[in-house]
Amino acid sequence: MMDNRKANTKPNKSKRGVGGVVTSRILSYILLIFLTIICLFPFYILIVNASRSHVQITAGFSLIPGKNLFQNIKDVLKNSTFTIGSGMRNSLLIATLSAVLTTYFSTLTAYAIHMYDFKLKKYAFTFIMFVMMVPAQVSALGFLDLIDKIGMRNTLYPLFLPAIASPVTFFFMKQYMESVLPTEIVEAARADGSSEFRTFNTIILPIMKPAISVQAIFSFVGSWNNYFIPALVISSQNKKTVPILMAGLRSASYQNFSLAQQYVAICMAIIPLIIMYFILSRYIIAGVTLGSVKG
Amino acid sequence: MQNPKKSKKFVNYSKWGYIFLIPFFVTYTIFSLIPLLSTFYYSFFELYWANGGLSKVGPNFVGLKNFFKLFTESEFLKYFGNTMILWIIGFIPQILISLLLAALFTSNRLRLKRQGFFKSVIYMPNLIMASAFAMLFFTLFSPDGPVNQLLIQFGFVNAGDPIRFFSRITGTRGIIALMNFLMWFGNTTIMLMAGIMGIDQGLFEAAYVDGAKPIQVFKRITLPLLMPILSYVMITSLIGGIQMFDVPQILTSGSGSPNNTSKTVVMLLNSKLSPSLNYGDGGAISVILFMLTALCSVVVYRSMMNKTGNDEVKKKIREEQRRK
Numbered sequence: 001m002m003d004n005r006k007a008n009t010k011p012n013k014s015k016r017g018v019g020g021v022v023t024s025r026i027l028s029y030i031l032l033i034f035l036t037i038i039c040l041f042p043f044y045i046l047i048v049n050a051s052r053s054h055v056q057i058t059a060g061f062s063l064i065p066g067k068n069l070f071q072n073i074k075d076v077l078k079n080s081t082f083t084i085g086s087g088m089r090n091s092l093l094i095a096t097l098s099a100v101l102t103t104y105f106s107t108l109t110a111y112a113i114h115m116y117d118f119k120l121k122k123y124a125f126t127f128i129m130f131v132m133m134v135p136a137q138v139s140a141l142g143f144l145d146l147i148d149k150i151g152m153r154n155t156l157y158p159l160f161l162p163a164i165a166s167p168v169t170f171f172f173m174k175q176y177m178e179s180v181l182p183t184e185i186v187e188a189a190r191a192d193g194s195s196e197f198r199t200f201n202t203i204i205l206p207i208m209k210p211a212i213s214v215q216a217i218f219s220f221v222g223s224w225n226n227y228f229i230p231a232l233v234i235s236s237q238n239k240k241t242v243p244i245l246m247a248g249l250r251s252a253s254y255q256n257f258s259l260a261q262q263y264v265a266i267c268m269a270i271i272p273l274i275i276m277y278f279i280l281s282r283y284i285i286a287g288v289t290l291g292s293v294k295g
Numbered sequence: 296m297q298n299p300k301k302s303k304k305f306v307n308y309s310k311w312g313y314i315f316l317i318p319f320f321v322t323y324t325i326f327s328l329i330p331l332l333s334t335f336y337y338s339f340f341e342l343y344w345a346n347g348g349l350s351k352v353g354p355n356f357v358g359l360k361n362f363f364k365l366f367t368e369s370e371f372l373k374y375f376g377n378t379m380i381l382w383i384i385g386f387i388p389q390i391l392i393s394l395l396l397a398a399l400f401t402s403n404r405l406r407l408k409r410q411g412f413f414k415s416v417i418y419m420p421n422l423i424m425a426s427a428f429a430m431l432f433f434t435l436f437s438p439d440g441p442v443n444q445l446l447i448q449f450g451f452v453n454a455g456d457p458i459r460f461f462s463r464i465t466g467t468r469g470i471i472a473l474m475n476f477l478m479w480f481g482n483t484t485i486m487l488m489a490g491i492m493g494i495d496q497g498l499f500e501a502a503y504v505d506g507a508k509p510i511q512v513f514k515r516i517t518l519p520l521l522m523p524i525l526s527y528v529m530i531t532s533l534i535g536g537i538q539m540f541d542v543p544q545i546l547t548s549g550s551g552s553p554n555n556t557s558k559t560v561v562m563l564l565n566s567k568l569s570p571s572l573n574y575g576d577g578g579a580i581s582v583i584l585f586m587l588t589a590l591c592s593v594v595v596y597r598s599m600m601n602k603t604g605n606d607e608v609k610k611k612i613r614e615e616q617r618r619k
Contacts, residue, residue, distance in 0.1 A: 021404060024509075028399045028407055035392070036416045039477060045441050046431055061444035109319040116312030124316055131323070133592035134331065135538050137561050138585045141337060141568060141577045142330030158326070165323035196311040225424040227541050228561075232568060243541075246426040250433060251548045262434055269427040277422055281415040288418070288482065289489045 043274070050267045054258035072264040081256060082245055083237055084268050091224050091241045094156055098163040098223035099216040105164045106215070107208050110173035111200055115186060132167035137228060144232055154235050163223070169215050176211035176290070214287030217280060224273065242269050331585075338362070338578030344570045353575075361579040370555065371563065371580070377551070378559040381468060381543065382536030385475030390529070393480050397487035398513055403499070418481035425541035428478070432470055433546050436460040464556045467547065471557060474542050479535075483528055490524035491517060526598040534591045537584065540565065560584065 049057050052066030076082060113125050136143075147158045181204070189199040205212070227243040234240055240248075249257065249265055257265070277284065338361055342353035365371045396417070400410055407413075420428070436442050443457040452458060460466035494517065502512045518525075540561040543551065549566070551558025560580065567577035 025405050025407065028405055031395070031399075032407075032413045035396075036413065039416050039420055039481075042431055042435060045435060049441070058439055061441050061448055105318050105322075108315050112312045112315035116309055116315075118309035118312040121312060124320075128319075131327070133534065133588055133595070134327070134585065135534070135588055137538055137540070137564060138581045138588070139327060139330040139334050140564070141574060141581055142333035143326065144568060145333055145337075145574075146326075146330050162322060162326035165319045165327065170319070190308075196308065200315075221422050225422075225426075227424075227426050227545075228565070232565075243424055243426040246424065246430050247545050250430050250545050259434070262430075266427050266431050266434070270423050270431075273422060273424065274419070277419055278415070281418070282411065284422070285414050285418055285485060288485045 043270075046263055046266060046270075050260070050263040052260060054260045057259045057263070068260060069264075072260045073268075075258070076261050076264045076268070079257065079261065081252065082249060082261075082265055083240065084242075084245065084265065086238050087240055087242045087245045088268075088272075090156060090239060091243075094159045094230075094241065095220045095224040097160040099220040101160060102163040102166045102169050102219045103212045103216050104205075106166055106169035107173050107205065107212060108200065109165075109170050110177055111204055114174060114177045114181065115183070128167050128170055132171060140229065140232060143229070147233065153233065154239060156234075156239060158233055159226075159230055159241075160223070163219065166219070169219065172215055172290075173208065173211055176208065180207060211290075214283060214290070217284055218287065221273065245269070334578050334581045335585075336578075337574050338582045340575045340578075342574045343572060357575065361573070361575040362582075365576065365579050365583070369563070369576070371560070371583075373555070374551075374558050374560050374563050377555075377557060378537060378539055378561075381471050381475070381539060381557065381559065382533065384468065385472035385479070386529075386532055386536065388472075389476050389480045389483055389532075390525075392476075393483035393487055393528075396480075396484045397491055398517065400484070400488050401491045402509070404509060414481070414485065416481075417484060420477045421479065421482050423478075425478070426545050428474060429542045429545035432474055433461070436466075436470055461547070462553050464553055467553060467557045471543050471546060474546075475536075475539075479532065483532070486528055487521065487524060490521050494520045523598055527595060530591050530595045530598065534588055534595075537561075537587055537591070 044063075048062060048065045050072060051069040052062065053068040053071070056062070056066055056068075076084065109128070113121060113128075143158070144153075147153050152158045185203060185207075186199060189203055190196075194202070225243060226241075227247065230241045231244050231247065234244060246266070246269055249262060337354070339356060339358060340354040341357045341360075342351075342355075344350070345352055399405060399407060400414070434440055438457040438459055442460075443452060446452040446458065447454050458466070460470060498516050498520075499512060502516055507515070538561055539559045543557045543559055544562050544565065547557055549562065551562055561584070564577055564580045564584070567573075567580060
């Protein structure tokens with residue numbers, strides 16, 4: 001897509017004066033800068049206030065960071081109602097496992113539909129497409145009932161195991177395979193005596209790497225940010241994930257958390273994601289574009 | 296020496312299609328299909344735990360009673376109205392700004408620089424944890440928060456009388472809409488950009504050669520050709536809007552305050568999933584949510600299939616040119 005557009009960006013010698021273009025270009029930049037400020041300002045204030053003391057924060061607004069960041073971090077870590085350490089560990093574990101499971105098995109499912117001809121293929125594909133739009137909230141009641149019955153209530157398993165069956169990731173993988181995966185490669189592997197499973201693991205997975213990394217990021221972020229299901233499943237403090245801790249922070253009283261501590265706590269929940277985003281943003285945006293043009 | 300082509304005939308590869316589908320279907324059946332069906336099943340029953348979970352009431356079959364109760368006794372319709380209001384006031388600015396940005400980013404005439412940076416920035420809020428984002432906005436807009444401090448410093452507000460955003464209907468709803476706007480406009484912009492870049496560039500060039508103004512080109516060519524993607528964006532956003540939960544839940548600490556005016560359908564569902572309340576009510580809400588989503592999905596599917604596409608507009612333009 002990008003190349004296609006670039007090829008067409010020949011200087012457009014318009015008969016209308018250059019002045020009009022310059023004016024609209026300036027207006028465009030003003031709009032973009034305005035939107036950038038709206039997007040970044042809340043995060044800037046977050047960081048500034050995270051580095052100020054409670055007294056400074058209540059005293060008034062400031063654009064200049066204070067010097068209390070490390071003290072605030074220490075205070076939050078000491079606070080026993082906000083177990084950010086174990087929260088991060090749980091979230092990291094769940095998000096990583098979800099990303100691994102969903103990319104591996106969605107690629108496998110897409111491969112089954114893409115590469116093989118079998119009787120029920122059409123029905124299987126239609127079924128997956130059909131359930132793609134069913135939101136997780138709709139089956140929450142039955143889900144809770146089920147994990148009660150199989151003894152998974154208040155464990156981390158129900159937060160990552162369902163990632164094996166993710167229709168949306170499957171759909172993305174299937175689309176990607178259609179554009180990159182030649183059948184000849186698989187036939188050559190077969191001729192060389194490679195088993196189907198081995199072909200998938202050693203040949204197909206590496207070819208799918210770009211799609212896998214994009215989907216791994218999305219699945220990681222989605223699972224890291226998930227609140228609805230974990231909040232229903234998890235009850236003990238040491239199993240809570242970061243979003244549940246955040247919700248607890250909202251209803252906490254000011255006596256337990258100074259404002260400075262609140263800002264630091266929010267920072268701890270989102271700064272890792274922001275850093276990761278700025279390293280990977282180019283791939284993430286390419287991934288969104290890739291996923292949206294087809295369909 | 297074995298001929299690979301000959302040996303292939305003796306191996307039945309199609310069985311591998313089935314084998315590779317097993318993990319998906321087993322997991323889906325256990326964690327999604329069975330829960331979905333049992334949710335529907337429970338929606339026809341009265342079932343709850345009383346006396347602190349000691350005694351079980353039900354399951355007693357009550358037919359459609361849970362559904363009737365939902366529409367008559369509970370404020371389901373009001374919460375559905377809230378959900379739609381919150382979605383609409385966030386979606387309107389989102390689609391307008393996104394359309395404008397997508398047009399600017401893809402314009403060959405403007406050729407804006409630093410596009411990568413701007414795209415990264417506007418997409419960023421989409422990835423931020425909704426719960427932390429909500430907590431952040433709660434702190435920013437609280438009576439002694441930075442927004443009020445700023446307003447006081449500029450003299451818009453008296454120091455002793457800060458704006459209590461969260462005790463006003465417009466304040467709370469406005470902040471939820473603002474957050475939804477911030478979280479989604481980057482995503483929508485990128486989708487629309489992809490749509491615009493998929494349009495045959497020859498059409499734009501032809502129009503400019505004929506002396507069309509940029510606004511005319513946008514109205515006559517870009518917008519009609521973008522219709523399938525626009526309706527896709529709108530309906531997927533509607534489906535997301537129906538599921539709105541994290542932001543209002545955390546912003547109002549689950550209360551939907553002031554006076555339940557920012558309580559959404561999924562917040563109601565969430566509150567019904569506690570054991571002391573009738574599970575059947577939760578089931579009934581889920582069934583209705585499912586039907587609404589299914590309806591929207593059918594419309595999405597239709598709009599995606601009905602791509603009028605480049606060809607028709609091209610034909611129209613050619614006809615017009617011939618007439619000239």
